[in-house]
Each structure stands twice: as structure tokens, then as C-alpha cells.
Amino acid sequence: MANVRLCYSSAENLAANKASTVAGAQPGFKQLAAFLGDRQFLGGDKPCGVDFFCYEVLDRWVRLESTSLADHPSLTSFLDRIRALPQLSTYFSSPDSTRTWPLNNKMASFK
Numbered sequence: 833m834a835n836v837r838l839c840y841s842s843a844e845n846l847a848a849n850k851a852s853t854v855a856g857a858q859p860g861f862k863q864l865a866a867f868l869g870d871r872q873f874l875g876g877d878k879p880c881g882v883d884f885f886c887y888e889v890l891d892r893w894v895r896l897e898s899t900s901l902a903d904h905p906s907l908t909s910f911l912d913r914i915r916a917l918p919q920l921s922t923y924f925s926s927p928d929s930t931r932t933w934p935l936n937n938k939m940a941s942f943k
Contacts, residue, residue, distance in 0.1 A: 835896050839936050854897045861893075865904045872913060879917065887914045 893900040
């Protein structure tokens, strides 16, 4: 939630604190990457509900700062696997998908 709090701060605060907020999230990313290990998804070889929640959280970080997961290639690969699921790939490649919508309300510094 630190990134949400940051997004709703002033534009100046966003610019001044984005790097430190992303850095503060790194231990959590490291733990999640360790938990994922060599598995394709968090629960094994098939996606489950928690995979989609984790996708959303990680995607929000990457959209805030594209290098957020640079030190965690397994998490970047995890995001790619979710996007490549046959049931979702059309959605993710569509220009009409909600991925083109802002992440936050109009009052946020980072939309």
C-alpha cells in the first residue's frame, strides 16, 4: 500500500520519494520471489486466485516504476506467464482493455 499512499501525495512528494518507496518494497519482492521458487505459479503448475491478486499488486509497482522488479527476474517471468494465459492474452493485448485506464483516481499525482 505504500505505493498507493505515494500516488496520492503531491507531485513533488511523488518525485522525491518514488525511488525510496520502491527500494523499501524490495525485501517483500525478495520474499515473494523466494516463495515462488521454480514454480510456474504460486500454488504450483496451474494458476489459482492468489496468483491474480499478486499479479495486480506487482503490476501496480511496475507501472509506478518500470524497474521495480529488475532484481527479481522470477517475478517478471511470473507477470509474463499471467499475461500469456490463453484466457487473458487477448485482454492484455487489446487497446480497449482496462490496462489503458488510470490506476488511481483523478486526484492522484500518479494516475
